[in-house]
Amino acid sequence: MNWEQQQQKMRDIASELLTNGKVDMIIGYEQASVNGKAAPAFITSPEEIQTLVWNDKCENMLAKYALRYKGKQIAIVAKACDARAIVGLMVEHQFPREQIVIIGMVCPGMTDERGRIYESCQVCRHHNPPVYDHFVGDAMEEGEYKLSPTMAKIDAMTPDERWAYFTSQMKKCIRCYSCRQACYLCYCNKCFVDRNQPRWVARTTDLSDNIYYHLGRIMHTAGRCVQCGACERVCPMDLKIWYLAQKVSDDCKELYDYDAGLMLDEKPALADYRLEDSQKAFVD
Amino acid sequence: MSVISYKMLQKANMADIVNRWMKDYDVIAPVKYGMAMEFRHIDDPKRIYLSDGNSIKTPKEFFFPQNDELFEVRDGEVQAPISAKPTILLGVKSCDVTSFPVMDKVFINEHYVDPYYKVRRYNTIVIGYACNKPDDGGFCTTLGISPAHNEQCDMFWHDIGDAYLIDVVTQNGSDLADGLPDASQEDIEAAYNAREAIEAMMPPEFDLADLPDEKTFFEAPFWNEVYQRCIGCGTCTYACSTCHCFEFYDERTKGSVKRYRNWDSCMYALFTEHASGHNPRPTQKERVRQRFMHKFCYYPINFGVVSCVGCGRCVRQCPTNVDIRRIIKQACDYGREVATSVE
Amino acid sequence: MLNNPFAPIKGTVVDIKQETKTDNNDIKTFKVILEDGDFDYRPGQFAEVSMFGVGEAPFCLTSSPTQRGYVEFSIKRAGSVTQAIHSLKEGDTIGVRGPFGNYFPIEAMEGKKLLFVAGGIGLAPLRSLINYVTDEEHRSRFSHITIFSAARSTADMTFTWEYDRWKQINDLDVKFAIDRPETGWDGMVGFPHVLLPDMGISPDNTIAVTCGPPIMIKSVSKALTDMGFAPDSIITTLEMRMTCGLGKCGRCNIGHRYVCIDGPVFTMAQLNEMPDEY
Numbered sequence: 001m002n003w004e005q006q007q008q009k010m011r012d013i014a015s016e017l018l019t020n021g022k023v024d025m026i027i028g029y030e031q032a033s034v035n036g037k038a039a040p041a042f043i044t045s046p047e048e049i050q051t052l053v054w055n056d057k058c059e060n061m062l063a064k065y066a067l068r069y070k071g072k073q074i075a076i077v078a079k080a081c082d083a084r085a086i087v088g089l090m091v092e093h094q095f096p097r098e099q100i101v102i103i104g105m106v107c108p109g110m111t112d113e114r115g116r117i118y119e120s121c122q123v124c125r126h127h128n129p130p131v132y133d134h135f136v137g138d139a140m141e142e143g144e145y146k147l148s149p150t151m152a153k154i155d156a157m158t159p160d161e162r163w164a165y166f167t168s169q170m171k172k173c174i175r176c177y178s179c180r181q182a183c184y185l186c187y188c189n190k191c192f193v194d195r196n197q198p199r200w201v202a203r204t205t206d207l208s209d210n211i212y213y214h215l216g217r218i219m220h221t222a223g224r225c226v227q228c229g230a231c232e233r234v235c236p237m238d239l240k241i242w243y244l245a246q247k248v249s250d251d252c253k254e255l256y257d258y259d260a261g262l263m264l265d266e267k268p269a270l271a272d273y274r275l276e277d278s279q280k281a282f283v284d
Numbered sequence: 285m286s287v288i289s290y291k292m293l294q295k296a297n298m299a300d301i302v303n304r305w306m307k308d309y310d311v312i313a314p315v316k317y318g319m320a321m322e323f324r325h326i327d328d329p330k331r332i333y334l335s336d337g338n339s340i341k342t343p344k345e346f347f348f349p350q351n352d353e354l355f356e357v358r359d360g361e362v363q364a365p366i367s368a369k370p371t372i373l374l375g376v377k378s379c380d381v382t383s384f385p386v387m388d389k390v391f392i393n394e395h396y397v398d399p400y401y402k403v404r405r406y407n408t409i410v411i412g413y414a415c416n417k418p419d420d421g422g423f424c425t426t427l428g429i430s431p432a433h434n435e436q437c438d439m440f441w442h443d444i445g446d447a448y449l450i451d452v453v454t455q456n457g458s459d460l461a462d463g464l465p466d467a468s469q470e471d472i473e474a475a476y477n478a479r480e481a482i483e484a485m486m487p488p489e490f491d492l493a494d495l496p497d498e499k500t501f502f503e504a505p506f507w508n509e510v511y512q513r514c515i516g517c518g519t520c521t522y523a524c525s526t527c528h529c530f531e532f533y534d535e536r537t538k539g540s541v542k543r544y545r546n547w548d549s550c551m552y553a554l555f556t557e558h559a560s561g562h563n564p565r566p567t568q569k570e571r572v573r574q575r576f577m578h579k580f581c582y583y584p585i586n587f588g589v590v591s592c593v594g595c596g597r598c599v600r601q602c603p604t605n606v607d608i609r610r611i612i613k614q615a616c617d618y619g620r621e622v623a624t625s626v627e
Numbered sequence: 628m629l630n631n632p633f634a635p636i637k638g639t640v641v642d643i644k645q646e647t648k649t650d651n652n653d654i655k656t657f658k659v660i661l662e663d664g665d666f667d668y669r670p671g672q673f674a675e676v677s678m679f680g681v682g683e684a685p686f687c688l689t690s691s692p693t694q695r696g697y698v699e700f701s702i703k704r705a706g707s708v709t710q711a712i713h714s715l716k717e718g719d720t721i722g723v724r725g726p727f728g729n730y731f732p733i734e735a736m737e738g739k740k741l742l743f744v745a746g747g748i749g750l751a752p753l754r755s756l757i758n759y760v761t762d763e764e765h766r767s768r769f770s771h772i773t774i775f776s777a778a779r780s781t782a783d784m785t786f787t788w789e790y791d792r793w794k795q796i797n798d799l800d801v802k803f804a805i806d807r808p809e810t811g812w813d814g815m816v817g818f819p820h821v822l823l824p825d826m827g828i829s830p831d832n833t834i835a836v837t838c839g840p841p842i843m844i845k846s847v848s849k850a851l852t853d854m855g856f857a858p859d860s861i862i863t864t865l866e867m868r869m870t871c872g873l874g875k876c877g878r879c880n881i882g883h884r885y886v887c888i889d890g891p892v893f894t895m896a897q898l899n900e901m902p903d904e905y
Contacts, residue, residue, distance in 0.1 A: 032605035032607075033421075033599070033605060033607045033609070033610060034420045034421045034599055034600055034605065034607070035420065035600065035605075037605065039513060039604055039605030040512070040513040040604050040605075041513075042509070042512040042513070060603070060604055064515060065512075065513075068568075174341070174350065174522050175518075176517050176518040176519045176521075176522045176549070177517050177518060177552075178515070178517030178518070178519045178603055180517070181515040181516050181517035182515055182517070182603060194552075194554050196682075196706065196707045197706070197707045197710065199707070202533055202535060203531070203533050203546045204351040204533065204535075204544060204546060205350055205351055206351070233603070234515075234517070234519075234603030236340060236519045236522075236523060236601040236603075237340065238318060354633050354634075355631075355633070355634055357679045357680075357722075360637065360720060362634050362635060362636075362637075362722070364631050364633070364634045366631065390874070390875055391875060393874075395873065395874050395888050396632045396873040396874065396875070397632075398632075398633075398873070398875060399630065399631050399633075400633075498882055498883060498902075499900075499902070502882065502902045503902075528875065528877060529876055529877030529878060530870070530871070530875070530876050530877070531870050531876065532682060532683055532870060532871075533682070534679065534680050534681060534682050534683075536679075536680035541679040541680040543633075543677075543679075543683075545633075548870075548876070548877075548878070550877065550878070555868075555878050556867070556868055556878050556879075557868070558705075558866070558867075558868060559684070559705035559706030559708075559709065560705050560840075562840070562841060564841075564867070564881070564904050564905050565904065570904065574880075577882075578877070578880070581883065582880060582882065582883035585883040586883055586885075
C-alpha cells in the first residue's frame with residue numbers, strides 16, 4: 001500500500017466513523033498553507049473528510065490533542081509513534097482505551113521541507129502501530145536498533161567536545177517552550193519551569209537556565225518517551241535536542257529492556273520496580 | 285516619504301564604509317546562520333550577509349531584548365542606569381522597518397514612556413533593505429507595506445546587481461552617506477521597477493476594512509475552530525516583530541537583586557492567571573483570540589495602527605500552521621457577512 | 628520616579644494588622660511610609676509593591692489620601708510575592724511604584740446616596756473611598772451612606788477595627804453578612820446578591836460601588852440592575868494580573884481596555900460594552 005492508498009483507506013474509515021456517529025471528531029492531518037507540510041486537522045462532519053491527507057509530511061504529534069478532548073469520543077489518525085504515545089498516555093491513566101479510536105497508520109518515516117527523512121524516523125524501530133482499531137497499510141518489518149547520526153557523533157566526542165556541542169545548542173534556545181508544548185508527555189498541570197513557589201528555574205535565556213529546563217524536561221520523560229522527535233521538529237531555532245531523548249530512552253532500553261508505548265498493561269520503566277532490576281542506575 | 289537624495293554604493297566598497305561607521309557606531313547587521321540569517325553585532329563587516337529572506341528572530345530585540353536588566357538593588361538602593369551606544373541597524377527588511385514605529389506607540393506614548401526602549405530606539409539609525417523575493421508566508425502588501433518600503437527609516441538600500449542604490453531618507457542617513465556618489469536616473473528606475481515587480485507578485489490577500497467591530501469579532505464563531513491546532517507554545521509571539529508583552533523576573537545574587545524584564549507570551553496559560561487560580565483566559569481558545577484581536581482590533585482602537593507588519597515569521601515558524609493570514613481573512617469574510625445581513 | 632516608571636521608591640513598613648482570624652490568617656494590612664513623600668493618589672488607584680528578589684505585584688491603595696503621611700495595603704496571601712510580604716516585620720522595607728490607574732468618580736457621586744457592597748478582601752479598595760467620603764472635610768458632600776460587607780465567615784471579615792469608627796459617622800449604616808450560619812452570629816446570612824434585594828435599598832439618587840471576587844461582582848451587579856440601578860450608577864473595581872501598571876506588558880486587557888490604565892474602576896455601563904473576559 002502506498003501513501004495514496006493508505007490515505008484513501010484512512011478517509012474511508014474516518015467517513016464511516018463519523019457518518020455512523022461512532023465518534024464526535026476525527027483528529028488527522030490536512031495540507032498546511034506553507035512549507036509544503038501537513039497540519040493537524042479537526043474534522044467533525046463527513047463533508048470535510050476529503051481535506052484529510054496522509055503523506056510523508058504528517059509530522060505533528062497528534063496524541064497531544066487527545067489530552068484536550070478528554071471525555072469526548074474521538075478518532076485519531078495515528079502514525080506508529082502517535083499510537084505508541086496514545087498507549088503511553090493510557091498506561092498513565094489519562095483516558096480510557098474505549099474513548100479513542102486509533103486509526104493506526106503504518107509509517108515508513110516523515111521527511112522535512114527538503115525531503116530528508118527525519119533523524120528520529122531514520123532510526124525508528126516500530127513502524128507499525130502496536131495498538132489500533134484500524135490498521136492501515138502493509139505491516140513493515142520491525143527494525144533493529146540503530147545509532148542515530150547525531151548520537152554516533154556524540155559518542156565519538158571527548159567530554160569537552162560534548163559539552164561544547166551541547167552548550168552550542170542550549171545557547172540558541174529562546175525558551176518559547178514549543179518542545180514542551182508539542183510533547184505529549186508534557187501534560188503536567190503546572191510545569192516545573194512555571195512554578196514560583198519555589199522557583200526552580202528562571203525565565204531568562206541564560207545558558208544555565210536553558211540547560212536546566214531542557215535536562216529537567218528530558219529526565220522527566222525518561223522511560224516514557226517514544227522518541228517521536230516532535231520536540232526537535234517544532235523548534236523554531238533548530239536546536240538539536242532529540243538526541244537527549246534518545247539517550248535516556250536508550251538507557252531505559254539497556255537497563256530495563258523497556259520500550260515505551262508498546263503495551264497497555266506494562267508500567268513505564270521508572271514507575272515500576274522489580275527486585276531483579278539492574279542496579280546500574282542507582283550506583284552510577 | 286520624500287527621499288532627500290539617491291546614492292550609489294558599490295558592493296565591493298561596503299566593508300569600507302561600514303568600517304568607517306564602526307568608529308562612531310555599533311553596527312548590527314544580518315550574518316549567515318545555518319540556512320538562514322540572524323542579526324548580530326558586527327566586528328568584521330565582511331560577515332554582513334544581505335540577502336533575500338528574513339531572519340528567524342526579529343531585530344526588535346535590539347530595542348526590546350528578550351531579557352532586559354531594568355535595575356539593580358544594592359544595599360537597599362535602586363540603581364537604574366539607562367544608556368545606549370549610538371547604533372546602526374543595517375539590512376532591515378521593510379516589514380521590520382515598519383514594526384519599529386508600531387512598537388513605538390506602546391513604549392513611547394502619552395501615558396508612560398519606557399526609558400529603556402526609548403534610549404535604544406532614539407540612538408539607532410535604521411537602514412532598510414528591499415526584498416527582491418517574498419518569503420513564504422509574508423503578506424506585507426496586504427497591510428499596505430511595500431517590500432521596498434523606504435519610509436520610517438534613515439536610509440533604504442536596494443540590491444541592483446553590483447551595487448546598492450540608496451534612498452537617503454533623513455538627515456542622519458544623509459550624514460552616513462556622505463561621500464557616496466549620486467545614483468543615475470537609470471539605476472533609480474531599475475530599483476523602482478524591481479519594487480513594482482515584487483509588489484505585483486504579492487497581491488493583497490484581504491481588506492482590513494472588512495474586519496468586524498470589536499464585539500462581533502470577539503463573539504465570532506470561527507474562534508471555536510481556529511484555536512484547535514494551537515499547542516500553546518510561544519513561537520509566534522517570540523518570532524513576531526510587533527509582540528511586546530513581558531513579565532518581570534527578580535534574580536538574587538549575594539548582596540544584589542536584579543530585576544529583569546523578559547518576553548512573555550499571551551499563548552501561555554500563566555500569562556493571565558491570578559495568584560488565586562482564577563484565569564480570565566482559561567483555555568487556548570481565549571488565548572488565540574487575544575493574540576489576533578490584540579493585533580487587528582485592540583491595537584488599532586488604542587493606537588490607530590494594526591500591530592502586524594506581515595513579515596510572515598509566525599506563519600513560517602508555527603509548528604502546527606496556525607496561519608494569521610487565514611484567520612484574519614476569515615474575520616474579514618465574517619465581518620462582510622455580518623455587515624450584509626444587517627443591511 | 629516619573630523618569631523611570633519601572634523603578635520603585637522605598638517604603639518602610641511601620642504597622643502590620645492581622646485582618647482575618649482564619650486558620651491561615653491570610654489577610655494582613657500594612658501601613659507604609661514612603662521615602663519620597665510626594666505620593667499623590669486618589670481612591671481607587673493602585674500601586675505595584677516590590678519584594679526585591681521575589682517579585683512585584685499590584686495592590687489597591689486601601690488607605691485614603693485624607694490619611695496623610697502614609698499609605699496602606701491590605702494583602703491576601705496567595706502567591707510568592709504576597710507570601711514574602713506576609714513575612715515582613717515592622718521596620719522592613721519594600722519597593723513601591725505608582726500610583727497607577729484611574730479612580731472612583733468622586734465628583735459624580737456628590738449629593739448622592741452611596742451604597743458600598745464588598746465581598747471579602749473586596750472591601751480593601753472600597754475602604755479608600757469610604758474613608759475619603761466619610762472624612763470630616765468631605766462628609767457633607769455626600770448623602771446617606773450604606774456599607775454592606777460580606778465575608779465567608781466571621782473569621783474572614785476584614786477591617787473589623789474600622790467598624791466602630793464607621794458606625795459613629797452620621798447618616799451611615801454598616802451591615803454585615805456571612806455565607807453560612809455561625810453560633811453567636813445574629814447578623815445576616817447568605818450571599819450578598821441574594822440578600823441585597825430585601826435590604827430596603829432604593830436605587831433613587833444612589834450610586835452603588837462594589838468589589839469582590841469576579842463571580843461576586845457579576846452576581847451583585849445583576850442583583851443591583853434588577854433592583855433598578857442604572858448601569859452607570861453601578862461602579863466596580865477590577866483586579867487583574869497587572870505586571871507593569873503602564874499599559875505595556877499586555878496582559879490585563881479586557882477587550883481593548885487595559886485595566887491598569889483605563890481601569891481598574893469601571894462602571895457597569897462600560898463593562899457591559901466590554902467582552903466578558905475578567
